[in-house]
Amino acid sequence: MMNRLHTLGNDVRRRFEQLRRARPAIVPMVAAASALLFLVYIFIALADEITEGETQRIDEQILLWFRQVNDHALPIGPTWLTDGMLDATALGSPLVVGIIVATAAGFLFMEGQRRVALLMVLTTIGGGTASLCLKWLFARPRPEIVPHLRHVTSSSFPSGHAMLSAVVYLTIGVMFMKAVRSRRAKAYCLTVAVLLTLLVGATRVFLGVHYPSDVLGGWIAGVSWASLCWIIGVFIPTRPIPERSDVPTAPAA
Numbered sequence: 001m002m003n004r005l006h007t008l009g010n011d012v013r014r015r016f017e018q019l020r021r022a023r024p025a026i027v028p029m030v031a032a033a034s035a036l037l038f039l040v041y042i043f044i045a046l047a048d049e050i051t052e053g054e055t056q057r058i059d060e061q062i063l064l065w066f067r068q069v070n071d072h073a074l075p076i077g078p079t080w081l082t083d084g085m086l087d088a089t090a091l092g093s094p095l096v097v098g099i100i101v102a103t104a105a106g107f108l109f110m111e112g113q114r115r116v117a118l119l120m121v122l123t124t125i126g127g128g129t130a131s132l133c134l135k136w137l138f139a140r141p142r143p144e145i146v147p148h149l150r151h152v153t154s155s156s157f158p159s160g161h162a163m164l165s166a167v168v169y170l171t172i173g174v175m176f177m178k179a180v181r182s183r184r185a186k187a188y189c190l191t192v193a194v195l196l197t198l199l200v201g202a203t204r205v206f207l208g209v210h211y212p213s214d215v216l217g218g219w220i221a222g223v224s225w226a227s228l229c230w231i232i233g234v235f236i237p238t239r240p241i242p243e244r245s246d247v248p249t250a251p252a253a
Contacts, residue, residue: 092161166222
């Protein structure tokens with residue numbers, strides 16, 4: 001029996017190695033698919049904890065950390081910090097996100113990456129729709145322990161700004177990583193995407209319009225959606241954007 005299992009294991013590894021050599025993208029694709037399943041599990045577990053009220057106490061404590069002890073209507077820090085948070089949170093708003101997606105998709109379209117541009121637009125629309133559906137499904141009330149520093153109307157879980165920023169910025173980062181050649185440029189694209197995603201989520205807690213668990217749920221849902229679209233994007237052929245050395249120089253006069 002052990003010999004059969006050992007033979008079967010060797011056969012599976014050999015076939016996987018053959019598949020990896022035939023399609024180099026199969027390994028990261030399998031890793032992304034595994035991460036996607038794990039993220040979905042984490043989101044379901046988090047949603048279950050929120051539904052049962054297990055996160056309410058820590059959520060409210062964290063919200064109070066960002067407010068003055070004597071007056072919960074006043075945020076901590078100087079005035080410019082609050083103004084900056086109000087400005088930065090717009091990076092996750094539908095209008096600003098739509099402008100960014102349209103700009104990025106237009107650039108990719110002009111560079112001949114038409115399928116990638118279309119995938120980016122569809123990813124954004126799908127992510128926004130998924131966010132609205134999840135809000136309707138859970139219908140969690142907004143925080144009431146501190147006054148809101150920004151007007152809001154929809155449900156609280158998951159954070160739409162956090163989810164949409166994760167969907168858009170991470171998707172754009174991955175798509176541009178596929179389009180550029182140097183490792184430094186790839187690392188830059190991914191770093192900027194992650195920082196923007198974290199910034200938008202942090203502003204929602206600072207402004208008191210979301211519980212931290214709402215933002216965490218939005219990040220998880222957004223990364224899950226972006227991972228799914230990245231898996232789809234593996235099968236989309238792309239052309240690297242030409243570097244300066246690839247551009248022919250004009251002949252000398």
